[in-house]
Amino acid sequence: MIKSKINTVEAIMVVLIISLTPSILSLPKNLIDTTRSSILINIIYVTIIAVAIAILIYKLLKNFSSSDIIDVSEYLGGKYFKSIIGTIFIIYFLVSSSWFLRNFCECLKIVYYPMTSVVFIIFAFIITTCLSSKLGFSTAAKVNIIVLPLLIFSVLFIFFANIRNFSFENIFPILGEGVFNTFVTGLGNLGAFTGIVILYFLPPFLKRPEDMKKITITTTIIAGIYLLFCVSIILFMFRFLLNVDEVMPLYYTTRYIEFGDFFQRLESFFLFIWILVIASFITINIRLSMEIMKKITNIQNVNSLVYSFGLIIFAISIFPKDYAVSKFLESTIYSYWTFGVSFALGIGILILANFKKRRSNHLPKQKEVLETND
């Protein structure tokens, strides 16, 4: 029923764009705020845990070949349960993209369009993403292949271009606020790996489902390394950023890049790349929501829902009254939300479904044993 499938590389990129996009906004700052200068140790620690969780998800999904979590929830609880779970995930995707969109548009407004209402900037994004969502999931994945390497390149460029402004001593004191804070409280930083939620939906889209293990491990490791770069840029450059809050930390660091007298203030190019990244992120979110809707409701051509979903995102984005509310939503609420939906709910459903499957596999065997004994 999935018209066109995506190959392994495209799948990895799709998962990565969902993981890496929040790093443009206030994610690195939130990570540093929890653990201070021990953030690098904490990221490595959290990456290892995330890889373990990803492998767990892969193993749990493996038993239901080429099914995604919606099919699994249907197996677990029937049609109504499937609808509920599907609705939760649709709300998750739409709401998270609205919050990120709102925050990013606020930043754009501050920097470039001070006299324009943020509503129009959001509207421009909505129109673009609706038009490109209509074209299908594999198209969105293909455009993503062009956009995601630009994001990774931009962060690496910021890292290496700013290296003369780094003071590597900022990594001390090495344990930050303490061992407990680094390893226990710091577990909250697991919320940075939001791409894991996409892994639940990937299997039906893959051309080669046997590559799922490779996808899970690769994406988590790359996300971890990328986060390491992001936080190290901010940690090494600005110890003071630990005391000061700003709109987009990475954007702030791009203002310091200069090559001689000619190339200065290159941050416009980075914003250009990040606009593409946010557009791709929202397109994939809308498209995934549409595919989930298709599964729940059996609509044959789901393209007619595109404008409705676009309107929903628009409405949610203009809902926060000011920047403080939207920042609170994006930094605090989002990470709890991610924990709840992508980790707790998803893994919970998979574990329960696996139990059910194992029980149903045992029961016929018991019947056979009884019969042979007779």
Added chain:
Amino acid sequence: MTSFLKKFFIVIAIIIFLIAFSASYKSSNIGNLALVVAMGIDVSDTNKLNITFQFTNASSVSETGSSEKTEPTLFSIDAPSINSAINLMNTNIGKEVNLSHCKLIVFSEALASRGIQEEIFTLSNNPDIRPSTNIVVSKCTAKTYMKNSKPTLENLITKYYEVFVNSSEFTGYNSNATIGDFFYSMTCDACEPYAILGGISTQDSSSLSNSSSPKDSILESNFKPASGQNISENTGLAVFKGVTLVGELNEIENLCFMIVDNKVDGFLISIPNPNSRESISFIDIYMTPVLSTKIDAKIVNGSPFITINCNFSGRVYSMDENLNYSDSNALSQLSNSCSSYLESILSDYLYKTSKDFNSDINKLGKYIRKNFSTEGEYKDYNWSDKYKETFFDVNVDTSIKSSFLLTRT
């Protein structure tokens, strides 16, 4: 009909966006901008701020390709804050004031002594200001300083502003103090900010001549004997503690600051000739760092103990008759003399910042952090107060390679 309506809606959408973004367009379009190249902030008589804006005329490149020098124009406004001054300036000159090409921000000494926290925070909050904008504290008023800043060897004053800090890399007599770095140091709990010391030259320069090496420059701005068309000068460093100006450093101290911070690529020093039988009494040596300055910080009996190791190589500039620099003994004598001289000036500088100013402008606090395992312990140690108890151990290793073209006369 559907396609007609689609086209109609596309046209409507374009018109809506045009109207929505046109306000931002009007405010950012280059035709509507007045570009400030330098900004000066003084304390006015009525206890407000007196802000001076320096604009330059854009028609300094004519059609035939030849360019003419243009005089920059100055406007001053009295206002309670920077942004209200900008606001008033917008109405005065008609175009919108834009700070994204502002190269220099000048504070007067009087204002800096009072504390410039609000101004720095406001400027850092402004998305236009570049973090690489230079910050100057001028001993005269900022307005006077800017009035006397005229491009001599360049056409545009902006070129002069961009280039004048480059001399810091090969003389060490001034520094590339930027507002980004100032803001960072100001909000950081382990370091203090600094700014370029500026002023205008006066005739009276003979008042300061009590140093061990009369040839070496111990001058600061406002006292330089240079005369010429451009009489504003920028040498020396303005040292801040927190947000207040606490002291000034002269040129040689500025050089020490640059050495400790690893920002200097080469510099000239004059040392007393160890061999007093020779004709010349002071020898000019051009030094270049071989390795970057290594700093190690320990805590000994609760007090910080910082070791600084430098490694330079030098070549002799001054030449006279009957000199022999191909003799390794002579060179090693010179090297030792050099090393001890540099050690003494570095020590003097470090103790001056620590004892006199208690201001860690070299960000030595970050090296101290290694000795703590958690942030809490480091915060409790309170580095910014402990800095005045620091002991320094300076080791300089110099090797004079040779002179330049002539090795023996």
Added chain:
Amino acid sequence: MNFNFKNFVKSIFTYTPEKEYDFNLSEDPNVDNQNTNSESLEKSEDNTKIFQSVSVNLDYMKTKYNTLINSDVILREFTLNAKGKQYNAFIVYIDGMVNSQLLDDFILEPLMMRNKNNLHDGSQNKVVCEAVTNNITVRKVKKFDLSEYIMNCLVPQNSIKQVSDFEKIASGINSGNCALFVDTLSIAYDIEVKGFQQRNVEKPSNEIVIKGPHESFVENIRTNTSLLRRYSNTEQLIIENIEIGSITKTKCALCYVQNITNNDLIAEVKYRLNNISVDSLLSSGQLEQLIIDSNKLNVPQILSTERPDKAVTYLLAGRVIVLVNGSPYALIMPAILIDYLGSPDDKNLKPSFSNFLKGIRVLAAFITLLLPGFYVAITSFHQELLPTELLFSILASRENVPFPIIFEILLMEISFELIREAGLRVPSPIGPTIGIVGALVLGQAAVSAGIVSPILIIIVAITAIGSFAIPDFSFGFHLRISRFLFILLGYIAGFLGIALGLFIYASYLTEIKSFGVPYTLGLSPLDNVKGNNYYLPPVWKREYRASFLNTKKPKKQSKISMLWKNKTN
């Protein structure tokens, strides 16, 4: 016009069944080696059969061709001699399209003149074999067949066909053949005597290369197919005839190499060509628009070339060529984005040179599309990006210009387009010069008058030069048109507008398929499919054909292609 807003809203938000045509090139290589039929596809129509009586045929032909009015249709009646008997006959041909010498010497003379064959009046029956048993002779005799006799013995012409309906005869006459009708035969002969004037094979006028051959296609389809045959030199090259257009019945040739090209691709192309319902087809450009997948973005999805060497390169790679009679351009399908940025000379040069040129062309494509848009965006919203001195230069040059930047740039872009278009129509000696000189003079005059700034002239000139560096004309045209959209977007919202526009552009571009092949294949990084990278590897590494074509023979070169190097060791 009925205005119904409700229907419009419904059409946006309600369910609509998909009505897009979707063709996918199969992913598994098809190793089926069936022989495809290489005879011409004959359309089954209601055709009138040829009559036995020559006078009826004559009247029919006179009516059909309006010979009383048509001045160049000639009906020549004569008496045909065969085996001593005489038959009434006539030939029909179009004056100016036949070679009169051929007609006289090889058709009229052998049929009219008495010669040995004609005079022989021996037994009408020919003995095939004879067997004698028991003094009884049994002979197998073949009856005399006039039609066979004329075809096999009388007409010494290399290409002669027997045809039994008038449609085919008419088609042959219209293309320059001569038709022979003989009394008592219910068939006619379609004899090849073409001799019309046509252009010789010349140098290509629009695709000039340095090191490649300098031959180009002409209007006559047979000459073009002969060029293809000469270059490919393989009997596996199949050239099928298809006629398109109910009035013009334009001959099109579908060419492919049978043991390389994917069968699905051939079938799809044939299917599309056979299902076109138009009155006339006069050029390959028209055919191109009739068979492409979709018209989104106005992006060309079929390559057209006038070079036979380029056509054969693509044939041997596994693509399909369509030639149209009367047009010197061959259509190559499928075509993806990176094909439009490649020149036919790329394989003739060393890979380092051609990769350098390919890089330049990519830069040219970006410049053509985005440079004016970026200029407008930067000067309108992002002026902090410019170095201060450059910004002051721009400001100084714009001091006396009365127009806003958007108006200036649109004025100059449209003027350049006008000059370019006018340069095409100016009589040839001064044609090319007026393009260049006019542009420069106009630009200089505009700067002196203070209407535009000099920097803008440079921007527009670089954009124009970039558009000329694109090898394919239609792709360059597409970029030229799209850049106006980006100028508008840059003016409206700066980098935001351009980025969002670029995103939609990239989305549509990746969605387009050209005969089942995704359009941006080979461009997306990390999507390395064998054999179709944009940048050429060294010649000894080009082992594989482009894998997206799913050819029957994926490998085109052995691993060690330069055997001479290894053997000497």
